[in-house]
Amino acid sequence: MRYEAPAREAVDRRVFVRQPLRAWNAYADLLHGADWPSIDELNARLPAGATTRFAAQTRELLADGLHYEQRIAERGLIATRERNWHDLFNALIWLRHPEVKRALNARQVVEIASMGTKRRSRAQCALTHFDEAGVIVTVRDPDLLTLWDAHDWYGLFWRCREAWLDGSIQVAVVGHALLEHALTPGQLLVGKALVQSVSDDSGLACAEAIGDGRLLCDPQELRPLPLSGIPGWHAGNDDEAFHRAAPCYQPLRKGRTYPSPWTWGHPVGESG
Template sequence: MRRRFVAPARGDQTAAGFAHPLFGDLSVHRDLIDSPEWPDIDTLNARLPLPDRCFVAQDEALAADGLHYELRVARGRIATRPCNWHDLFNALVWARYPVLKAALNARQCLHIARNGTQRRDSAQQALTQFDESGVIVRVRDAALIQAWDRHDWSTFFQGQAEHWRRGDLAIAAVVGHALMEQALLPERRLVGKCLVVLGEMPEESVARIVAAIRAGEALQDPGGLRPLPLAGIPGWHPRQEAAFYAQADYFRPLREGRVYPPPLC
């Protein structure tokens, strides 16, 4: 039986832990995650203003409206549990990428209108996986992901380390708030669920993903998300020798028949 993830206490975290590249997008609001006290709902709304939504405390009074979480978000209210890492990171991602998060919510609501609240189709699963663990990867040349297509991890990371250092291969955005929560345990080796864009600038890459989500061009099936063992990215883990990349329980071989979509242009 799979154990439910339990995040560490706020007091157990240090500012040094949030220096990891995974948290780079949150640097402007670093004090909300590394200060001793939890921010309350009023603080979140003051510090992370959104144009047409606000954060509301998730409690019994809120649940009394009977709305599905996504439908409530579409009406402008993002249910947020107090003193909760998962929901705090969700709020921070909303603040950093509000248009992207709104696009994910709109697609979820479209499928809920079609399927009801009791059944989830493959597109909803893909949308949720990306929302929870998503990473946008930017590449300057599609040939650089051929090793990724094969799960040839040593070549993709070690063999192309210079391309990672130069930014020919790069993380354009970390979207997954559950991924951030799990990163609170530094020994945990994380896997992002990725969409890939052929381009130069992070902002343009995010905008391309937003357009693809809105059009139903991406996130129609979980199989379209590429797994990325984040500890393999040059500089993201202290152990990156050949034996590290040979650990098949983390750097998993390609499943027979698995084919990934090409990068979005």
């Protein structure tokens, strides 16, 4: 069933004090106000010298006949529907993680040149899944990966609950659809994760690896991560029973495996 975001005036303001939306309070003026931000207000938040800007998605804009991704690459214009949560959150990701968005766009344009606009490669599927629902996860304790590999959600989120609080595992949301879904209280959010070992800047590291084709060549690279299990991300997960029966905790499919974490060019375990 297609998700429908609540009307702006109907949003339960409590969603903005819980993750993942709490992490975006630097943009509270764009999210919380009674009025929708204008395209000009969004562009005013871009850094000086930005090579892309937001443009209202009008009939006149679309008359250029370009694919959405091609328009960004060729004209520097990000088609943005006004008064629309999905596109507003997309704009916020462009503001906070421009290096990731540029890398995704560059890869999409290469794939479009090869596949055309009617077909999609597996790389395009991976890039789109990550763009919509992506999270970058930094893991400092390999034992946590063992639990994750086995879909031992009870172990990962309850027995190792403290790891989510002490920095042993950290999550950065870069998927704008995830943020949109978080507008509805109680949503059981599941991200599509890329996992890295320790890095000083997850956005830059991820962008570099995406841009040169080391990441997101196939959807199977992405791990499901039930974000609703993370402490503070869902009202019910303070109760142990949640972690024994949450519908978002799916078992591992037979034969499903995940790639090793990556770090600035070398998967964990490889020399470099």
